[in-house]
Amino acid sequence: MSVVDTMPKQIPMNFIPHHCVLTADSTTTKLRVVFDGSAPTSNGLSLNSILMKGPTIQPPLFDILLRFRTFKIVLTADICKMYRCVRMFDPDNFLQCIIWRDKPNEDFSIFKLDTVTYGTKPASFLAIRSIQQLGRAEAHVYPVVAETIHHGFYVDDMITGAGSLGEARVILNETKKCLSLGNFHLRKWCSNDDRVFFDIEDNDKQDFLTFDDGTSITKTLGLVWDPKLDVFIFSFSPFGTPAKVTKRTILSAIARLYDPLGLIGPVVAKAKIFLQHLWKEKLHWDESPPQAIQTEWLEICNQYKLITRFSFDRYLLMPEAEIQ
Template sequence: MSLPTTTKIDAAVLRKVSDGANEIVRGLDAVNQTGRDCWIIYLALEKLDADTRRRWIERSMDKDSPTLDDFFKFLDDRCEELELSKGELVTVGKAATQGDKPKRKALNDTLFIRPSIQRDLFVVCLRFRMYKFVFSADIVKMFRQIWVSSKHRDFQRIIWREDPSEQIKHFQLCTVTYGTSCAPFLAVRVLEQLASDHRHEFPNAAKILLEDFYVDDVLTGANKLGKWVSNTNSITEDPDSSTQLTQSSPVKVLGLYWHPGKDTLTYNVGLSANPSCTKRQVLSDVSRIFDPLGLMAPVVVQFKILFQRLWLLNLDWDDPLLNKLADDWLKWRADLDTLQQFQLPRLVVNDADNIELHGFSDASIKAYAAVVYSRVIHDDGSISVSIVAAKTRVAHSSNNLCHAWNFAEHFY
């Protein structure tokens, strides 16, 4: 059951949302599903217009845990109110529409969206594997630390009141606001400006700002450490800090799972239990596999091939898979659980004077792939080999293997 979405204040749509939510409740009750109230309220609120959401928040502020009965009563009261007096309101990010023509413009409709200047995620993750000593961190509340020019703050006006009995107050947001279309550009552009302004004073820090940041996350390190000196233990022992050194449990850095204690990379694919065998479910599962360096390429390519086959069969999103395809998919899906046992050394052993890069590529009528390994010969004669990165692509439906040659040339 899907719920309708509205950006307009419309009693008819609100009643459809209420009916749809009630149907979901009945379905969950049939399978004895408990703890559903907060989830259903959240799901339904996402579908409502901004003014209705605000009214619900104000109405539920004096209750610790509003129930579904409270929510459905609110929707009924709201519908009755709207049926007596109809109105419309534009949400912050989207403009209300009438037919194909926008009635009013929202802020995001008028902002200038610059091209993306954030770092290449592949490059940031790859460089993270090249340092012997590494750390990860993020800028706390990054957007809230960037001032917006005073002449532009009037475009970031919001209304608020602590209690429904109070008059609505108008406020200006003075910092970059999450949800505005230009926010990611402004955040990255500020880091670039800081690096430019202070590169002579802090050349190493400026280099890290320009190369090792992905928006507000930093993955960086060094191959040699000097004499570390500090006048405080709070660097590692601050109880109010989330700083963690060489811990045994993994931390998530830019989608990768890193074990600082073991210095290994692992994967955690959170798939739902008892899946439905449909094209929609296959795409949902594939999208959960985040692998920017292609280290899971032999596994991921199987799902890519399957998904291409589903497209060629012209199946609708919720059509059941053919028996053979469903069996293959469920088998591969079960194999994904074993990936949680897979561990790969984070460090790619490298030496500027003694490193060799070996690239391999291959192709079939179904897919083609390329992989790069590093090979380092140490002074004692020992050899270290590390996988650096890999890529796969599904072959074109024409089965033209010339695509594989072009792919390999591009990768190398």
């Protein structure tokens, strides 16, 4: 961002409120600043209400995860502060002004955010479109990269792979070199085969989280993945019994059953059917449901304690198989 010394004339200005979000289990950015582009201004409109979102130009999450299960050698990484790598055109950056001071006894200063800002409606489209354009522009030099960018990225997360170690190394090196031309830095590299990373610095490799049983894991688009065993892991530990059962605590527990591939469909279905019954009661968020529903919910929680962990092989294909 840059300081606004003098208020511009005949150029629209907008001020965006912002706050911090703490994510304790993040391996990189534990404190993230979020800008509220939907905050209404003095005329009742917000910045987001007059901006276009832009079309969806990347594959659906399901498609990317499905392809991820077809590669023998897989590669994951993410772009460091992706939105901050894309510069806003002047004077559009005056629509992204904030006020800031370093200390409570100082006067406020006005700054304008000079890059794409998380919290504005078109941010995702603008950033994705920028890296796709980079891939197209450099396709004559890095032919593998255009394919990887178009089919192996979900916003800033790269999830791709190859059938052999040599192909995986080519993808890694070409993607890294091509994106660096636009100052997009790939980090948090992870693979089911460490031989891919012979020239990657340790500080650019993924820091693993520790699972309940001590297993080293990482998260791939929200799915818990153990790269060494090459399996997806589902755990039901969040189903603790709260002191008071309310519509809010029940929904919070069920929302943690994240299963974009439908691998634990029968388990999720039972919870969602229960949620439908709860919705029919038309309760307030912090209101306790009738005793019969509370009893049913506690029984579901007890049943989930019996199936605390599932694991599924990430790689699906058989050798010499014909894929249809």
